[in-house]
Amino acid sequence: MADFVRRLPVYLLLDCSGSMMGEPIEAVKQGVKALISELRSDPQALETAYLSVITFDSSARQVLPLTELMLFKEPEIHASGATALGKALNVLIDCINSEVRKSTETQKGDWRPLVFILTDGSPTDIEAFREAAQKLKTVKAANIIACAAGSNANTSYLKEITENVLMMNTLSAGDMAQFFAWASGSIKMSSKSLDAKPGGAIELPPPPQGFVVVP
Numbered sequence: 001m002a003d004f005v006r007r008l009p010v011y012l013l014l015d016c017s018g019s020m021m022g023e024p025i026e027a028v029k030q031g032v033k034a035l036i037s038e039l040r041s042d043p044q045a046l047e048t049a050y051l052s053v054i055t056f057d058s059s060a061r062q063v064l065p066l067t068e069l070m071l072f073k074e075p076e077i078h079a080s081g082a083t084a085l086g087k088a089l090n091v092l093i094d095c096i097n098s099e100v101r102k103s104t105e106t107q108k109g110d111w112r113p114l115v116f117i118l119t120d121g122s123p124t125d126i127e128a129f130r131e132a133a134q135k136l137k138t139v140k141a142a143n144i145i146a147c148a149a150g151s152n153a154n155t156s157y158l159k160e161i162t163e164n165v166l167m168m169n170t171l172s173a174g175d176m177a178q179f180f181a182w183a184s185g186s187i188k189m190s191s192k193s194l195d196a197k198p199g200g201a202i203e204l205p206p207p208p209q210g211f212v213v214v215p
Contacts, residue, residue, distance in 0.1 A: 007110045008048040008191050009066055009100050011142075012183075013088050014077065015119040016055045019152065021079040024120065024171040031180030032074055038184040040069050045184075045191045048111070052095060056088035057081030058124075066099045083121045086128030089161070093132065093139055111194050116183050117146040117161075120171055122154035133160045145186065145204065147179055148214070155214045165214040166207055178208035 058081035144162035
């Protein structure tokens, strides 16, 4: 039987609503590119991290299933529509339930997934969002980090789904690059500390300069 590798599943939930059009969405594409190349240069991350991308606008979809880093192909992403974060959380819950291996009596399952949410607004599907936020608590499977990007982002909704909320002042390419660099640092740090505290909350590196951790 082939050796079973415990994976560190990483889900990126990316806001592709109309307000991200232009420089912000280009910066997201560049950020994903940089994140992948950064992780590929880290032997530990390369071995354990598997990445998936879920995008949301007026609807939500998994544009890339959980994939090992060497096989990762950047998905096509475009900006349009509303901000269906509730639908995105439902897609995330389904993906975690179907893709993340659970522990059995004979072998350990995957590590707790890491989820990064990047959004520049408020959910437009509030009811679905509230329901999904409740459902997400029962999944108990994930360490969720949410980043509110730009002055229109609403952090109070994000606080309903996670304690880890970062505030980014602008949607500039520089800030986006910093966010994705920080995300890759978090993933690398997680992949190194997996054996130290299995199942525990992850330790995150300090946020980039100019970013605020929302209390």
